[in-house]
Amino acid sequence: MKLIYALLTGLVFGVGISISGMINPAKVFNFFDIAGPWDPSLAFVMGGAVIVTFIGYRLVWRRDAPLFGGGFQVPTNSVIDAHLVGGSAIFGIGWGIAGFCPGAAIPALGTGRWEVALFLVAVTAGFYARRLLTPPQPNAKVA
Amino acid sequence: METLFTPYASFGGGLLIGLGAVLLMLGLGRILGATGIMSGLVFAENGSEFSWRAAMIVGMILSPGLIFLVTGKMPELLVPVSPLMIVIGGVIVGFGASLGSGCTSGHGVCGLSRMSCRSIVAVPTFMATAAITVYLIRHVFGA
Numbered sequence: 001m002k003l004i005y006a007l008l009t010g011l012v013f014g015v016g017i018s019i020s021g022m023i024n025p026a027k028v029f030n031f032f033d034i035a036g037p038w039d040p041s042l043a044f045v046m047g048g049a050v051i052v053t054f055i056g057y058r059l060v061w062r063r064d065a066p067l068f069g070g071g072f073q074v075p076t077n078s079v080i081d082a083h084l085v086g087g088s089a090i091f092g093i094g095w096g097i098a099g100f101c102p103g104a105a106i107p108a109l110g111t112g113r114w115e116v117a118l119f120l121v122a123v124t125a126g127f128y129a130r131r132l133l134t135p136p137q138p139n140a141k142v143a
Numbered sequence: 144m145e146t147l148f149t150p151y152a153s154f155g156g157g158l159l160i161g162l163g164a165v166l167l168m169l170g171l172g173r174i175l176g177a178t179g180i181m182s183g184l185v186f187a188e189n190g191s192e193f194s195w196r197a198a199m200i201v202g203m204i205l206s207p208g209l210i211f212l213v214t215g216k217m218p219e220l221l222v223p224v225s226p227l228m229i230v231i232g233g234v235i236v237g238f239g240a241s242l243g244s245g246c247t248s249g250h251g252v253c254g255l256s257r258m259s260c261r262s263i264v265a266v267p268t269f270m271a272t273a274a275i276t277v278y279l280i281r282h283v284f285g286a
Contacts, residue, residue, distance in 0.1 A: 003198040005170045010202025011209065013163030013175065018210050018218040020156020022247075026221035027146045032270075032277040039146045041153040046251060048157025049164070053256035056165030066172035073172050074257065075244075080264050087243025088250070092269030094239055095247075096276025098232025099224060102240060103177030103248035106200055108220060110207040115222045119233040120181075126237020127182045134242065 002068045014107035020045040023108045025099025032096060083134070094126075144223055164252055171195060176249020178240040243269070 021027040021041050030039035065071055095101050100108065100119050108116040164175040180196045187193035211217050222229070240246040243265055245254060250269075254262020 002171070003194055006167075006195040006198035007202035007205075009163055009166045009170065009175075010199035010204075011206050012159055012166060012202075013199075014203035014206025015209060016156045016159025016161075016163060017203075018156070018207050020153045020160065021146075021149055021219075022156070022160075023207070023218050024146070024220050026144055026223050029223065029277055029281075030144075030146045032274040033281055034274070035278060035282055037145045039148055041146075041149045044150045044153040045157040045160065046255075048154040049161040049252045050157075050255050052158050052161025053164045053252055056161065057168055057253075057256055060165060060169045063169075066168070067170045070172055072168065074174065075259065075261075078260050080261060083242050084244060084261055084265055085268055087239045087241070088245075088265040088268040089243075089272045090239030091236055091243055091246055092239070092272030092274075093276045094232045094235030094237075095269065096232075096273035097224070097280070098229050098236060099222070100229075100232070101177070101236065101247045102181055103246060106177060106181065106203045107206045110204040111217050111220050113220060113222070115226065115229050116220075118226060119229050119236075122230045122233025123181070123237035123240075124185055126234040126239070127185055127241050129234065130238045130241040131186075 005068070013103075014110070016049070017104050017107045020048075022101075022104045023111075028095070028099045028101075028104070098122075144221070160248075160252060161256075164248070164256070167199075174249055174253045176245050176253060178244075178246045179249055182241055239269075 017023050022045055027039055027041060030037050031042040061072065098119055102123055105116055105119050109120065167173050167175045180199060183192060184196040184200065187196070207218050245262070245265060250262040250265040255266060
């Protein structure tokens with residue numbers, strides 16, 4: 001039951017990614033290309049998503065526990081460090097080069113385009129590279 | 144290359160992305176971060192950590208197919224960059240998102256909605272470096 005629920009959650013998220021235009025690298029490039037054929041559509045994606053999540057999270061957190069138990073696992077770290085800033089800066093560079101971010105590329109895989117599979121293999125290689133250079137702390141949580 | 148300005152589809156898609164994030168918190172008590180879900184799948188330490196992430200990723204991958212069933216066409220996806228750029232960008236995305244503990248979904252949607260101070264630093268950082276990267280590639284190097 002929990003797995004069917006997780007699958008349906010992924011489906012809702014993926015349909016959102018697909019119809020929002022986040023799935024389309026051409027739209028991602030044009031969102032950032034203010035000096036070129038600028039397309040501000042993707043600002044509306046973040047706006048819509050944050051409105052629902054901001055309100056929805058606060059309603060959900062009135063509960064004592066999630067539907068399938070286990071407690072709410074929300075990051076508590078509030079330290080602004082070089083890993084956060086440097087990692088985010090590096091991520092943005094890659095996003096600007098490839099036009100995909102992980103949350104867009106996973107649903108995009110379902111279109112059957114081979115470039116998406118190539119991107120996700122490269123992302124996985126990047127995960128391994130990070131582990132080799134800076135082994136994760138035992139308590140560190142990735143958001 | 145021009146892309147159509149799609150404020151309604153993008154906002155609607157954003158609402159669904161937010162709904163996905165809220166449903167995951169409601170059911171499993173987790174943040175919906177694609178980097179965390181993907182790297183958690185790759186580096187899973189036990190079966191239960193693996194299985195809900197795998198189910199969610201299956202749901203995400205099925206979403207363009209669902210859109211095809213309903214509308215008769217796949218979501219538009221144009222990749223205006225070379226396979227080499229996809230690979231380079233992908234490795235950088237994987238490395239950076241892992242080091243910075245999140246990407247557009249984890250820091251962007253979920254982190255901003257939680258008003259996490261780490262995400263409030265991360266999001267403008269990766270938006271800025273993505274915009275600078277697109278500017279340099281398109282307008283300085285002229286690719």
